[in-house]
Amino acid sequence: MDRLKAVLTEAHERLSSEPELGVIEWLATELSTSFDQAVTDGDVEEFQSFCRSHPLSQILLMDPYARRAFEKPRGYAGDAVMLDYIYRPSSSSLNGLAGVIHQATTTLPNAKSILWRRDYLANLINSTMLSREQAEVLSVASGHMRELDGLRDITTDTNVRFTALDQDADSIAEAKTTYKEYIISGETKSFASLIRERAVTKRYDLVYSAGLFDYLQDSTAVALIKAMFSRLQPGGVLSIANFTRDSHGRGFMAGFMDWCLIYRNEEDLRSLADAACPKASHRIFRDQPRNVVYLELFADRNEQ
Numbered sequence: 688m689d690r691l692k693a694v695l696t697e698a699h700e701r702l703s704s705e706p707e708l709g710v711i712e713w714l715a716t717e718l719s720t721s722f723d724q725a726v727t728d729g730d731v732e733e734f735q736s737f738c739r740s741h742p743l744s745q746i747l748l749m750d751p752y753a754r755r756a757f758e759k760p761r762g763y764a765g766d767a768v769m770l771d772y773i774y775r776p777s778s779s780s781l782n783g784l785a786g787v788i789h790q791a792t793t794t795l796p797n798a799k800s801i802l803w804r805r806d807y808l809a810n811l812i813n814s815t816m817l818s819r820e821q822a823e824v825l826s827v828a829s830g831h832m833r834e835l836d837g838l839r840d841i842t843t844d845t846n847v848r849f850t851a852l853d854q855d856a857d858s859i860a861e862a863k864t865t866y867k868e869y870i871i872s873g874e875t876k877s878f879a880s881l882i883r884e885r886a887v888t889k890r891y892d893l894v895y896s897a898g899l900f901d902y903l904q905d906s907t908a909v910a911l912i913k914a915m916f917s918r919l920q921p922g923g924v925l926s927i928a929n930f931t932r933d934s935h936g937r938g939f940m941a942g943f944m945d946w947c948l949i950y951r952n953e954e955d956l957r958s959l960a961d962a963a964c965p966k967a968s969h970r971i972f973r974d975q976p977r978n979v980v981y982l983e984l985f986a987d988r989n990e991q
């Protein structure tokens with residue numbers, strides 16, 4: 688932990704004397720190296736408690752984004768309210784050091800990947816709408832559905848019906864209130880119900896999930912992919928996203944935000960696809976900021 692100690696001390700000194708975005712970016716990069724070492728050595732808990740007990744921790748937690756992840760008011764880090772700091776930044780009343788940290792955590796590369804994901808989903812929904820008279824879309828763990836901000840920017844067409852499945856009724860209510868021009872049916876339940884309900888009663892042209900698979904162990908992920916895929920219409924598309932093993936914020940998130948994800952790379956998603964839907968064709972790619980990997984699975988057009 689000597690290297691980690693030196694990094695935290697330097698970051699603390701630099702932030703106290705010249706608070707600027709670059710210091711947080713440098714700290715995040717250095718922390719990723721220490722985090723990877725801790726993972727290799729089986730010392731992640733020690734890494735976390737070392738970060739948390741350093742005086743830098745109290746400074747970084749002045750940022751409401753980091754603090755919400757740390758405190759987990761809805762039981763887990765990365766809830767929909769927290770993501771809105773990235774999707775819908777308000778002119779922050781935070782100033783000084785807290786303002787700099789907040790600006791850093793909500794605009795650095797992982798945040799860019801969350802915005803990229805929103806825009807990617809908006810484009811996917813739009814292309815589904817373009818090829819159908821009325822598109823049926825299922826979002827699993829839908830949160831506030833900020834991809835509809837992106838959709839509004841692309842098109843004024845509204846020939847789409849959404850099913851928004853989330854365990855959090857408040858998030859579904861927020862989406863329905865905000866995006867009144869779209870038909871959104873809320874289903875307040877766990878994704879586990881999709882796995883349990885074997886008889887499929889409704890099929891969709893597009894089924895997607897963003898911000899969920901990073902929390903699921905492989906066996907659950909495979910079961911959920913199968914359940915989502917079985918709900919596709921012929922010619923339908925399934926899309927899931929996962930933060931990568933080398934994503935920029937991994938050390939900062941684990942060390943100071945108590946936010947540990949299940950990271951996956953391209954080959955991990957390929958294994959999930961092969962286990963869940965060995966016969967389906969698929970596409971795997973990384974986003975432009977290079978922190979999130981995507982799996983798209985395609986239902987055969989000729990299948991009934």
Ligand SMILES: C[S@@+](CC[C@H](N)C(=O)[O-])C[C@H]1O[C@@H](n2cnc3c(N)ncnc32)[C@H](O)[C@@H]1O
Nearest residue numbers: 765767828829830853854855876877878897898
């Ligand atoms: C990180 S947010 C992602 C929200 C949105 N999809 C996005 O990309 O911005 C995670 C969402 O997953 C939902 N969630 C977590 N566990 C769930 C479960 N077991 N079943 C259904 N939804 C769940 C949460 O309520 C939350 O809205």
